[in-house]
């Protein structure tokens with residue numbers, strides 16, 4: 001009985017081993033396959049990515065707009081929350097109110113640009129709330145932080161019965177930060193290199209006319 005059992009066992013072992021080998025070879029096939037697929041997969045044309053990105057960017061702004069509208073603080077008449085520091089309460093406040101240079105948002109609307117609605121931050125205090133109880137100190141200054149962005153601006157030109165839009169690079173305030181008050185007011189100007197740059201490009205003349 002014993003030899004038969006041994007033979008059976010070794011056969012079983014062989015079958016298991018074969019199975020394993022097949023499995024391993026299958027695995028290695030599986031592992032090898034993806035790179036071949038990646039190689040044969042062409043990238044999307046730049047124009048399509050550009051369109052997709054444009055749609056997402058516009059969607060992001062409207063989502064942001066929506067979020068801000070839901071924020072109850074936005075509807076209030078917000079003034080500089082100086083000297084209101086209560087350590088417990090502050091933890092529940094959003095970062096823009098909790099900041100030593102607090103800010104709020106307003107939605108700017110312009111019919112002649114796309115997107116029509118753009119949220120902009122504005123500083124609530126002149127100085128910074130750095131006192132022990134959050135008192136305002138005017139040795140420091142709340143100042144907006146700008147982010148460059150691009151919009152489409154409607155021109156008075158018309159092509160094919162539709163308004164012509166041009167690209168316009170603008171900077172929008174996205175929050176406020178605290179800086180030491182400067183002695184020379186010349187540096188205060190937002191006029192510097194960040195000032196919006198006119199880089200006009202007639203978009204409607206291409207193969208992709210914009211609706212409306």
Ligand SMILES: *[C@@H]1O[C@H](CO)[C@@H](O)[C@H](O)[C@H]1NC(C)=O
Pocket residue numbers: 077078079
């Ligand atoms: C708050 O609103 C009142 C009336 O609506 C107005 O008189 C006051 O100037 C506002 N305060 C601020 C800081 O905007």
Ligand SMILES: *[C@@H]1O[C@H](CO)[C@@H](O)[C@H](O)[C@H]1NC(C)=O
Pocket residue numbers: 109110111112113153
């Ligand atoms: C909208 O944008 C145009 C073009 O820059 C500008 O002339 C106009 O004053 C803006 N309107 C408002 C309400 O901001």
Ligand SMILES: *[C@@H]1O[C@H](CO)[C@@H](O)[C@H](O)[C@H]1NC(C)=O
Pocket residue numbers: 131136137138139
């Ligand atoms: C403002 O901050 C400066 C620097 O920390 C300090 O010397 C000054 O006393 C502060 N002023 C007030 C009014 O708290």
Ligand SMILES: *[C@@H]1O[C@H](CO)[C@@H](O)[C@H](O)[C@H]1NC(C)=O
Pocket residue numbers: 186189191
């Ligand atoms: C800012 O720009 C305006 C118009 O371009 C100019 O009149 C003014 O002098 C500038 N201010 C500074 C501080 O450069």
